[in-house]
Amino acid sequence: MTYIKPKFRHPLxxxxxxxxxxxxxxxxxxxxxxxxxxxxxxxxxxQACYEINxxxxxxxxxxxxxxxxxxxxxxxxxxxxxxxxxxRMPSVATGANMANRELIYLGVSxxxxxxxxxxxxxxxxxxxxxxMLYIVMNxxxxxxxxxxxxxxxxxxxxxxxxxxxxxxxxxxxxxALELGATxxxxxxxxxxxxxxxxxxxxxAHSGFALIDVVSPCVTFNNKPDSTKSYDYVRHHLEATSTxxxxxxxxxxxxxxxTERAVRLHDGSYLQLHKLAPNWDPTDRISAxxxxxxARKQGQILTGLLYVDPESKDIxxxxxxxxxxxxxxxxxxLCPGAEVLEGINGRFR
Amino acid sequence: xxxxxxxxxxxxxxxxxxxxxxxxxxxVPEYIRxxxxxxxxxxxxxxxxxxxxPGILGRTCDRPCxxxxxxxxxxxxxxxxxxxxxxxxxxxxxVMHLMPTIPQEKNGKxxxxxxxxxxxxxxxxxxxxxxxxxxxxDEWYKGGGMMRTQIPAFRLPESVLDEEVGYILNMxxxxxxxxxxxSMKEVLDMDYDAIFVGTGAPKGRDLxxxxxxxxxxxxxxxxxxxxxxxxxxxxxIGRKVIVLGGGNTAMDCCRTSRRLGGDEVKVxxxxxxxxxxxxxxxxxxxxxxxxxxxxxxxxxxxxxENGHLKGIIFxxxxxxxxxxxxxxxxxxxxxxxxxxxxxxxxxxxxxNAFPWVERDLGIEFGKWDIPVLxxxxxxxxxxxxxxxxxxxxxxENIITAVAHGHQAAISIDLFCQGKDLVQDRPAPxxxxxxxxxxxxxxxxxxxxxxxxxxxxxxxxxVVSLQNRKVEVExxxxxxTAFKEAQRCLNCDVQTVxxxxxxxxxxxxxxxxxxxxxxxxxxxxxxxxxxxxxxxxNNTSQDLYVSEILPTxxxxxxxxxVCLHCGLCAERCPTAAWDMHKYLYQVTKACKVW
Numbered sequence: 001m002t003y004i005k006p007k008f009r010h011p012l013x014x015x016x017x018x019x020x021x022x023x024x025x026x027x028x029x030x031x032x033x034x035x036x037x038x039x040x041x042x043x044x045x046x047q048a049c050y051e052i053n054x055x056x057x058x059x060x061x062x063x064x065x066x067x068x069x070x071x072x073x074x075x076x077x078x079x080x081x082x083x084x085x086x087x088r089m090p091s092v093a094t095g096a097n098m099a100n101r102e103l104i105y106l107g108v109s110x111x112x113x114x115x116x117x118x119x120x121x122x123x124x125x126x127x128x129x130x131x132m133l134y135i136v137m138n139x140x141x142x143x144x145x146x147x148x149x150x151x152x153x154x155x156x157x158x159x160x161x162x163x164x165x166x167x168x169x170x171x172x173x174x175x176a177l178e179l180g181a182t183x184x185x186x187x188x189x190x191x192x193x194x195x196x197x198x199x200x201x202x203x204a205h206s207g208f209a210l211i212d213v214v215s216p217c218v219t220f221n222n223k224p225d226s227t228k229s230y231d232y233v234r235h236h237l238e239a240t241s242t243x244x245x246x247x248x249x250x251x252x253x254x255x256x257x258t259e260r261a262v263r264l265h266d267g268s269y270l271q272l273h274k275l276a277p278n279w280d281p282t283d284r285i286s287a288x289x290x291x292x293x294a295r296k297q298g299q300i301l302t303g304l305l306y307v308d309p310e311s312k313d314i315x316x317x318x319x320x321x322x323x324x325x326x327x328x329x330x331x332x333l334c335p336g337a338e339v340l341e342g343i344n345g346r347f348r
Numbered sequence: 349x350x351x352x353x354x355x356x357x358x359x360x361x362x363x364x365x366x367x368x369x370x371x372x373x374x375x376v377p378e379y380i381r382x383x384x385x386x387x388x389x390x391x392x393x394x395x396x397x398x399x400x401x402p403g404i405l406g407r408t409c410d411r412p413c414x415x416x417x418x419x420x421x422x423x424x425x426x427x428x429x430x431x432x433x434x435x436x437x438x439x440x441x442x443v444m445h446l447m448p449t450i451p452q453e454k455n456g457k458x459x460x461x462x463x464x465x466x467x468x469x470x471x472x473x474x475x476x477x478x479x480x481x482x483x484x485x486d487e488w489y490k491g492g493g494m495m496r497t498q499i500p501a502f503r504l505p506e507s508v509l510d511e512e513v514g515y516i517l518n519m520x521x522x523x524x525x526x527x528x529x530x531s532m533k534e535v536l537d538m539d540y541d542a543i544f545v546g547t548g549a550p551k552g553r554d555l556x557x558x559x560x561x562x563x564x565x566x567x568x569x570x571x572x573x574x575x576x577x578x579x580x581x582x583x584x585i586g587r588k589v590i591v592l593g594g595g596n597t598a599m600d601c602c603r604t605s606r607r608l609g610g611d612e613v614k615v616x617x618x619x620x621x622x623x624x625x626x627x628x629x630x631x632x633x634x635x636x637x638x639x640x641x642x643x644x645x646x647x648x649x650x651x652x653e654n655g656h657l658k659g660i661i662f663x664x665x666x667x668x669x670x671x672x673x674x675x676x677x678x679x680x681x682x683x684x685x686x687x688x689x690x691x692x693x694x695x696x697x698x699x700n701a702f703p704w705v706e707r708d709l710g711i712e713f714g715k716w717d718i719p720v721l722x723x724x725x726x727x728x729x730x731x732x733x734x735x736x737x738x739x740x741x742x743x744e745n746i747i748t749a750v751a752h753g754h755q756a757a758i759s760i761d762l763f764c765q766g767k768d769l770v771q772d773r774p775a776p777x778x779x780x781x782x783x784x785x786x787x788x789x790x791x792x793x794x795x796x797x798x799x800x801x802x803x804x805x806x807x808x809x810v811v812s813l814q815n816r817k818v819e820v821e822x823x824x825x826x827x828t829a830f831k832e833a834q835r836c837l838n839c840d841v842q843t844v845x846x847x848x849x850x851x852x853x854x855x856x857x858x859x860x861x862x863x864x865x866x867x868x869x870x871x872x873x874x875x876x877x878x879x880x881x882x883x884x885n886n887t888s889q890d891l892y893v894s895e896i897l898p899t900x901x902x903x904x905x906x907x908x909v910c911l912h913c914g915l916c917a918e919r920c921p922t923a924a925w926d927m928h929k930y931l932y933q934v935t936k937a938c939k940v941w
Binding site for chain 2: 007012022035
């Protein structure tokens with residue numbers, strides 16, 4: 001019995017600008033079921049990080065509990081990581097981010113971890129606009145406990161056991177828009193050409209970025225009458241636009257006069273093509289309307305839904321120190337009696 | 349591109365690079381696995397069926413398989429295929445009882461084989477079990493041909509040669525040794541139903557330079573020198589020896605000279621080191637025996653004083669290549685160099701020679717006096733006469749001679765039955781079998797080891813240089829053989845894709861360690877090669893293209909650096925990918941094992 005990923009890689013693998021090949025962004029071999037959408041999302045994260053020349057040690061990956069939350073073991077094995085309590089990843093991410101704003105934070109969660117046990121944490125992390133990319137690997141079922149319907153399963157969707165879900169689904173992107181999330185997107189694990197640029201832009205976005213990724217559970221929820229099966233999603237997919245992510249370095253060389261481009265806070269761009277009618281990526285109302293329209297037509301609307309290029313993240317809102325806490329020395333924290341006198345003086 | 353037709357027997361055959369490169373198409377991974385399983389006898393018999401001389405070839409083969417080995421494309425060195433073959437031969441049990449029984453009652457057809465080398469012996473082995481009466485003629489007193497006369501005993505012990513030649517001669521072959529056939533007409537006048545010519549390339553090339561005649565007593569032709577040593581007509585040579593030539597014969601000559609008293613032996617080659625024709629390992633072995641190789645020095649003149657050879661004057665050149673890669677050797681203008689020598693051996697090539705074939709018999713000869721043959725059937729322009737081995741298309745090697753022998757045997761068998769040599773030729777035997785045993789379990793060892801090629805031990809240099817019969821390479825022991833065998837990537841266990849089962853989940857793309865798999869829209873091959881997950885520059889390796897998938901894309905797998913680790917099949921939820929072992933065997937005139 002062998003289930004070991006060989007050490008050999010393609011001999012012509014290219015290095016990116018920071019000297020890493022794509023294999024340097026890999027993790028351990030996945031123990032999820034073969035064909036799980038989550039593995040494709042992991043591969044999308046690997047590809048995105050490689051292509052944006054991210055140094056692995058600059059990223060922290062955080063997760064809760066569930067199939068989805070196992071995946072940080074399967075990508076970026078040279079990054080920081082924290083596998084937290086079920087539904088509590090946002091708290092840990094908040095703590096980490098407050099302590100060190102220089103790292104890039106990538107949270108990975110599932111529909112159970114976010115829409116059920118972690119719903120309270122999910123809504124508050126959005127409200128605070130924590131600077132992180134939050135990926136939900138959304139398969140509409142509890143794969144780790146034999147595939148019961150989750151809170152994101154659509155009403156009328158049928159599971160492997162043949163039980164039809166009677167309840168309304170929680171739509172995470174609608175919820176996030178309602179709560180004022182500053183970057184909201186939906187994608188499909190089977191469409192890396194869309195997912196990868198969305199991940200890149202999500203990592204570049206300053207503030208809370210949500211990507212809800214429909215990710216079929218190949219073992220428990222890939223039936224033809226499930227609304228989160230490969231076939232169903234492919235047949236009902238509708239995209240707001242196609243997207244290219246243009247990193248800062250290249251951004252100065254590109255012209256934007258013909259098509260819509262959104263400049264992100266860090267100077268990179270999202271270049272959009274073939275925009276859906278009546279939709280403006282920076283207008284929240286148009287995104288809500290477009291989602292509603294798609295829902296009425298039985299479509300699964302994917303792509304970038306909304307982005308606020310002027311987003312102010314929690315550090316800006318809280319006016320926190322610009323430096324990571326671990327770099328603050330005694331002289332910074334206890335500046336001396338003279339400074340204290342000055343502060344006290346302001347209240348006299 | 350059109351969808352790949354995996355039912356074409358050549359498609360998966362080509363993926364097994366070693367087997368495809370082998371002229372006899374020996375199923376290499378199949379016997380390497382048997383060696384790992386310590387089933388040496390079975391490994392030997394698979395070889396014997398295919399290449400007839402596993403023990404001999406395990407020491408002397410030109411190894412076209414090794415440069416082809418896929419392992420050499422993912423790391424530095426290929427699998428030591430040839431040395432593993434020897435392990436099977438060295439460790440096998442008694443095999444006589446596994447060999448075909450020869451019918452007492454003959455089929456009434458008589459075949460003459462001219463020359464007792466690998467090509468003729470292969471024809472004999474393939475036809476004797478069918479009841480043919482076979483007569484083998486050779487000028488020497490023992491069979492084996494060039495394997496006996498041109499390969500020194502320190503590379504190939506006589507016992508190994510005798511054993512494997514013996515297996516064939518014991519099949520009731522009528523041998524006519526010490527019988528030089530001097531007239532084809534005489535043979536044709538006898539009542540043979542077919543005649544096979546496997547007389548090799550027996551004429552060593554000479555070098556007509558000033559001083560050649562005067563120094564003749566100490567100037568030798570390479571293959572003649574080696575034959576004289578093999579038959580113990582020559583047992584010493586001068587202290588200072590120059591060997592001219594950069595091929596394997598030159599390497600054998602210089603190393604033989606070291607064992608006959610030559611302690612200042614030099615190889616001088618007119619071309620650059622990189623252009624030398626000798627196998628790299630043979631060059632290494634010569635260098636290890638303190639034989640310097642001097643390059644870019646064409647000989648100008650033999651210096652003979654008072655009837656005694658003194659040495660050779662060499663010119664100094666450099667190689668220049670034109671736009672088409674054609675080489676010319678241009679003088680560097682440096683002064684000529686004189687190198688002293690007591691003896692000179694000329695090993696600059698060999699040619700076919702058919703002075704004994706009368707030219708009015710209907711056997712046509714073409715360019716360079718090579719017989720005109722059908723390239724597939726080896727039939728000459730006189731229907732009952734066939735050629736094979738070096739005699740057919742010029743000097744090659746043992747394994748090519750064996751491959752010719754198999755095909756000539758089929759032709760002779762068809763010819764004797766009055767069948768068409770092309771139309772009635774048998775197709776290769778192929779077999780494609782699923783290897784799945786359970787979850788994470790395949791019937792082959794799919795784990796890919798990172799071990800580097802293992803070195804083979806050598807006999808003590810001082811001892812082996814004193815006795816030309818001491819074999820230098822000692823072969824792998826069982827545990828090293830196992831580790832070396834594990835380096836084999838099992839390229840015969842094929843990744844088979846079934847379009848209609850694929851749900852396009854990307855699991856295979858995501859897991860593949862060498863980024864072989866891509867799902868994309870179809871296009872022309874040149875265009876597709878630019879759009880794959882990883883560079884696909886090796887156009888000698890095929891792209892495996894599926895039918896159109898539901899999303900309108902196709903699956904494309906670049907066969908180039910696939911590790912055959914099975915992870916695509918392992919991760920595939922629907923078994924659209926599966927691992928199937930592909931066995932390809934060249935059909936022989938009869939089933940011998």
